[in-house]
Amino acid sequence: MQIMLQNLKRTYGTLHAVNGISLFIPSNTIYGIIGKSGAGKSTLVRLISLLERPDAGEVHFDDSRVDNLDKASLIQRRRRIGMIFQNFNLFSSRNAEQNIAYPLEINGTPKAEIKARVEQLLSLVGLDGRGKAPISTLSGGQKQRVAIARALACNPDILFCDEATSALDPQTTHSILSLLKEIQRKMSLTVVMITHQMEVVRDACDQVAVLNDGIVVEQGLVTDIFAHPQSEVTKDFLTHLVGVDEAASSDDQMVHWSKKRGAYTLRFRGGTTDQPILSKITRTTGVDFNIRAGGVQKVGDMEIGTMLVDISGSEEERARAVEALNQMGVVVEEEELV
Amino acid sequence: MSKIWMLVFDSTLQTLSMVFFSTLFSLILGLPLGILLSATSPEEQGGIIPRPVLNNILGRVVNVLRSFPFIILMILLFPLSRLLIGTSIGTTATIVPLSIAAAPFVARVIETALKEVDPGVVQAARAMGSTNFQIVRKVLIPEALPSLVSGVTLTIINLIGYSAMAGAIGGGGLGDLAIRYGYQRFRGDIMFIAVVIILVLVEIIQVIGNKISAKLLARR
Numbered sequence: 001m002q003i004m005l006q007n008l009k010r011t012y013g014t015l016h017a018v019n020g021i022s023l024f025i026p027s028n029t030i031y032g033i034i035g036k037s038g039a040g041k042s043t044l045v046r047l048i049s050l051l052e053r054p055d056a057g058e059v060h061f062d063d064s065r066v067d068n069l070d071k072a073s074l075i076q077r078r079r080r081i082g083m084i085f086q087n088f089n090l091f092s093s094r095n096a097e098q099n100i101a102y103p104l105e106i107n108g109t110p111k112a113e114i115k116a117r118v119e120q121l122l123s124l125v126g127l128d129g130r131g132k133a134p135i136s137t138l139s140g141g142q143k144q145r146v147a148i149a150r151a152l153a154c155n156p157d158i159l160f161c162d163e164a165t166s167a168l169d170p171q172t173t174h175s176i177l178s179l180l181k182e183i184q185r186k187m188s189l190t191v192v193m194i195t196h197q198m199e200v201v202r203d204a205c206d207q208v209a210v211l212n213d214g215i216v217v218e219q220g221l222v223t224d225i226f227a228h229p230q231s232e233v234t235k236d237f238l239t240h241l242v243g244v245d246e247a248a249s250s251d252d253q254m255v256h257w258s259k260k261r262g263a264y265t266l267r268f269r270g271g272t273t274d275q276p277i278l279s280k281i282t283r284t285t286g287v288d289f290n291i292r293a294g295g296v297q298k299v300g301d302m303e304i305g306t307m308l309v310d311i312s313g314s315e316e317e318r319a320r321a322v323e324a325l326n327q328m329g330v331v332v333e334e335e336e337l338v
Numbered sequence: 339m340s341k342i343w344m345l346v347f348d349s350t351l352q353t354l355s356m357v358f359f360s361t362l363f364s365l366i367l368g369l370p371l372g373i374l375l376s377a378t379s380p381e382e383q384g385g386i387i388p389r390p391v392l393n394n395i396l397g398r399v400v401n402v403l404r405s406f407p408f409i410i411l412m413i414l415l416f417p418l419s420r421l422l423i424g425t426s427i428g429t430t431a432t433i434v435p436l437s438i439a440a441a442p443f444v445a446r447v448i449e450t451a452l453k454e455v456d457p458g459v460v461q462a463a464r465a466m467g468s469t470n471f472q473i474v475r476k477v478l479i480p481e482a483l484p485s486l487v488s489g490v491t492l493t494i495i496n497l498i499g500y501s502a503m504a505g506a507i508g509g510g511g512l513g514d515l516a517i518r519y520g521y522q523r524f525r526g527d528i529m530f531i532a533v534v535i536i537l538v539l540v541e542i543i544q545v546i547g548n549k550i551s552a553k554l555l556a557r558r
Contacts, residue, residue: 049465079467089462092558093480103466106476134558150466160465 001062001157001190002027003048008057010043017043018054019214025207027062030184030191032201032222034237035211042162044211045194049083049160050074061158079107082151082189086163088143090135096146097122097131103153121149125179141172148179152187159184161193165200173197177204198237202226210234226304227269228331235333238306239265263292264322267331268305277328278309287313287321345515346531352429353511353539356501360436361494367437368444368493371396373474375445376452384453386460386470386478403442408500411439412507432501432509440497447489451482484554491547495540502536512536 003025010018018040025031035041046052048059050066059067066077090099097118104114122131125145135143144164151159161180165173181204184191193205201208201222209219210233217231229235268277278289294307311318322332378393379385385393403411412435416426419434455478463477479486502513512532520529 051461051465075467075469077467078465081465081467083462083465085458085462087456087458089456089458091459091463091477091481093483102463102476106466106468106472136558154466 003158003190003192004058004060005048006058006060008044008047008054008059010047010052010054012043016214018047020057021211021214021216022057023209023216023219025190025192027190028184028188029206030181030193030204032205032208033192033194033211034196034198034201034208036196036233039211040214041194041196041211043214045160045162045192048192049081050078079103079154080156080158082148082154082156082159084144084147084151084159084161084164086166088140088147088167090143090146090150092135094135095131096127096133096135096138099135099146100131100149100153103150107154117153118149121153124152124183125149139172140168141176144168144172144176145179148176148183152183155187157190159189159191161191161195163195164193166195166197170199173200174203180204198240210237223302223304227267227302229267235265238267263334264309264311265333266305266307266309266325267333268296268307269302269329269331275328277325277330281321281324285313285317285321285324287311287317342528342531345519346512346528346535349510349512349515349532350535352509353498353501353513353536356429356432356436356504356509356511357494357497357539359433360440360497360501361490363433363437364440364444364493364497365490367441369448371400371441371445372448373452373478375400375449376478377470377474379449379453384455384457384460386464386473400442400445403439404446406439408435408439408503409506411435412504427508429510432504432507432511436497436500436504439500440493443496444489444493447492448486451485451489452478454485455481484551487547487551487554491543491551494543494547498536498539498543 003023005021005023005025008018008021009016021040021044033041033044043052047054047067050059050069054067057067058065061077069077091102094102100118100121101114104117109117118131122128125148127142127145127149130138130142133142135146138146147164159180164180165176168176177200180191180193183189193200195201205222207220208222208225209216210225210231211217212231212233218225218229218234225234226238229238278291281287282289288311290310290312292308292310294305294309296303296305311321313321322334325332375393375396376384377386378389378396380390380393381388406414412432415435415438418438419426419431422434423431425431459481460473460477463473468477501509501511502516505511505514505517508514512535516529516532519525520527520532
């Protein structure tokens with residue numbers, strides 16, 4: 001099921017939480033929506049999961065408009081949407097299998113059918129035999145697995161993950177993301193992941209939209225966004241991701257030869273990470289590189305490298321070096337030094 | 339001597355019947371009212387169908403009823419007792435003012451318990467396509483059950499106290515026994531027995547209530 005948002009707006013008092021968002025989320029894919037807190041993510045997810053109505057704009061699932069449904073059809077439509085949350089939001093009064101059974105109970109599924117379906121779901125999320133466990137006895141990862149099973153109980157065509165891994169440790173995050181990817185493939189789901197973690201986008205999503213101040217500042221294939229980030233927000237997310245930020249902040253331990261020498265961020269993509277680009281350029285242009293921090297990571301099946309460097313040499317030499325880098329497919333961002 | 343114990347026995351039964359039925363009726367009146375109070379409250383307080391005006395009116399009615407001194411409320415409700423029971427005196431007639439006095443208390447206790455339910459859980463239930471009725475019945479009440487049990491325990495204990503007061507206007511029961519025999523006839527021993535039985539009743543209810551509440555929590 002594909003999702004189309006047209007110029008969505010939602011205002012709380014004077015706060016434009018969502019200020020004109022248009023997005024196309026294709027069917028059968030994992031789509032990331034990333035933004036910092038206050039960017040409008042939570043509001044956006046409430047709008048597209050039909051928990052709230054927009055002030056203006058339209059939400060379409062496939063060919064039907066869903067933001068203006070009447071009460072009865074709204075409830076029917078919500079039953080075909082799965083949703084998981086940061087805090088799991090499981091019913092503490094029910095054990096694991098009763099939690100999973102809830103959505104089936106409310107749409108009037110016969111008891112015997114519920115029982116069979118719950119067994120099937122427990123095994124799908126890797127919790128065979130834990131059905132009778134009270135929620136409080138489960139670990140964070142297990143709770144999220146129960147929540148995923150509950151979200152999938154009614155065979156939804158869309159699954160929303162609202163910061164679903166934000167409360168989990170990196171290892172558990174990894175296993176939950178793998179599970180979501182596996183389920184997405186098996187059930188041909190459209191998965192929308194709302195997050196503030198670039199790792200989640202990198203590890204799980206096919207496409208991504210970057211949100212800031214209630215608008216989409218950037219969107220596209222995850223590999224493209226990682227290699228050529230356009231907006232400041234995206235660059236910021238990427239900087240935090242590769243861990244270069246920590247190194248850069250220990251700046252005062254580095255020697256600056258002149259205030260005029262800029263700090264450059266180099267972004268390598270794909271094959272360029274295998275080549276000795278810097279030493280080549282050193283030879284051809286005569287500049288020197290002082291590497292402050294760097295890292296290489298996998299995005300999908302592509303390697304993306306980021307490096308923070310100082311380039312020393314005359315202004316002319318530096319300009320030539322940047323040009324040479326660009327020619328070799330390295331994206332160079334120059335930061336103004338204070 | 340055996341006559342005294344007969345009196346004590348009868349009074350205890352009267353108290354128990356007053357407390358039992360007034361608890362029952364105050365729950366019947368207070369439960370829907372409490373659910374309504376919680377459901378119509380503003381969204382940020384966990385209201386599932388926010389209705390500010392209705393909520394305000396209900397809240398005020400409940401507050402007025404709760405701030406009425408019980409003894410005066412009982413006298414005011416004499417006509418109602420006469421209408422419903424046919425008399426305004428006696429154990430059965432006293433159940434009417436007791437129930438009505440306790441209902442707003444029950445409503446508040448239930449409102450508070452329901453508002454404690456994690457809003458995230460309610461949001462999840464809503465996102466799954468629950469109707470408002472399903473949210474109340476299958477989510478709010480089961481999730482709040484341990485606090486609801488504590489609330490009902492508190493109500494019963496309050497009603498034991500109120501029912502003792504009801505003795506003052508001919509309601510019977512242990513309070514009546516203490517006043518008529520213990521106080522007015524200077525029978526300190528009867529006063530003592532009546533008070534001890536009330537204390538024991540309160541203690542038993544409290545212990546049972548705590549046990550049930552703890553048991554419900556332990557299963558989670």
